[in-house]
Amino acid sequence: MSHLGTQPVLRARNLRKSYGRVVAIDNADFDLYPGEILAVIGDNGAGKSTLIKALSGAVTPDAGEILLDGKPVSFANPQAARDAGIETVYQQLALSPALSIADNMFLGREIRRTGPLGQWLRMLDKPKMRKIAREKLSELGLMTIQNIDQAVETLSGGQRQGVAVARAAAFGSKVLILDEPTAALGVKESRKVLDLILEVRSRGLPIVLISHNMPHVFEIADRIHIHRLSKRLCVVDPKSISMSDAVALMTGAKTPEAEMMAA
Numbered sequence: 001m002s003h004l005g006t007q008p009v010l011r012a013r014n015l016r017k018s019y020g021r022v023v024a025i026d027n028a029d030f031d032l033y034p035g036e037i038l039a040v041i042g043d044n045g046a047g048k049s050t051l052i053k054a055l056s057g058a059v060t061p062d063a064g065e066i067l068l069d070g071k072p073v074s075f076a077n078p079q080a081a082r083d084a085g086i087e088t089v090y091q092q093l094a095l096s097p098a099l100s101i102a103d104n105m106f107l108g109r110e111i112r113r114t115g116p117l118g119q120w121l122r123m124l125d126k127p128k129m130r131k132i133a134r135e136k137l138s139e140l141g142l143m144t145i146q147n148i149d150q151a152v153e154t155l156s157g158g159q160r161q162g163v164a165v166a167r168a169a170a171f172g173s174k175v176l177i178l179d180e181p182t183a184a185l186g187v188k189e190s191r192k193v194l195d196l197i198l199e200v201r202s203r204g205l206p207i208v209l210i211s212h213n214m215p216h217v218f219e220i221a222d223r224i225h226i227h228r229l230s231k232r233l234c235v236v237d238p239k240s241i242s243m244s245d246a247v248a249l250m251t252g253a254k255t256p257e258a259e260m261m262a263a
């Protein structure tokens, strides 16, 4: 887990964001390295959501620096972050239930037909979108969803999560951020989503996983960023710390220094 000499794909330094008098993140650091699943854990209100919102352009930090591939970036909105290659899947999923899987895959980035002179027409290129959607889903092993024309509202929670993750993975060229992807799912559906996340990593896309589910975090994360009281407390290796010690660090029952002395 040594990243000596490797440049983080996404990095933040001294980020700060307050909402009125509430300081959500302060002096917060963050590093995501190529090819890894980085879990971000922390108690309620620790500032995890605000941190990822800052990284994905949903909030503008008051201070601090964000670097993508070593270059300073500032995102005016989520679209700007998406254009830079950072895709985020929030718990609400942002799918349109009445639309088909294929239409949802291309929501907001529809492909239009071109005219004889190569000009864009208003008409959507449905066959092309369906073809690409089918390819993207099958690449990620999601072809248990047989019918690309099926409305998303007819899918199970896990399948919907699968479509949202697949869409983000298909278009996220640099980073995929997942906010509680298994929170609303049962055991079997969670399993499928965890396998999908591992598949996305194996295809080379680094992933930020925000989760309260410690067994899921310990199963798939390469490193765990522990967020506490508005900032990163430490980063731990799930192979060399117990789940209960990680939770103790997260809640303040243990300090990183005490944890290191015990190791």
Ligand SMILES: Nc1ncnc2c1ncn2[C@@H]1O[C@H](COP(=O)(O)OP(=O)(O)OP(=O)(O)O)[C@@H](O)[C@H]1O
Residues within 6 Å of the ligand: 019, 022, 023, 024, 025, 042, 043, 044, 045, 046, 047, 048, 049, 050, 051
């Ligand atoms: N839009 C907002 N307006 C006012 N306060 C906010 C807003 N968003 C977050 N906060 C506050 O900022 C602090 C950090 O919240 P944040 O949602 O980032 O924490 P979190 O670690 O993601 O928590 P949880 O695990 O409960 O989702 C909290 O005190 C929260 O009440």
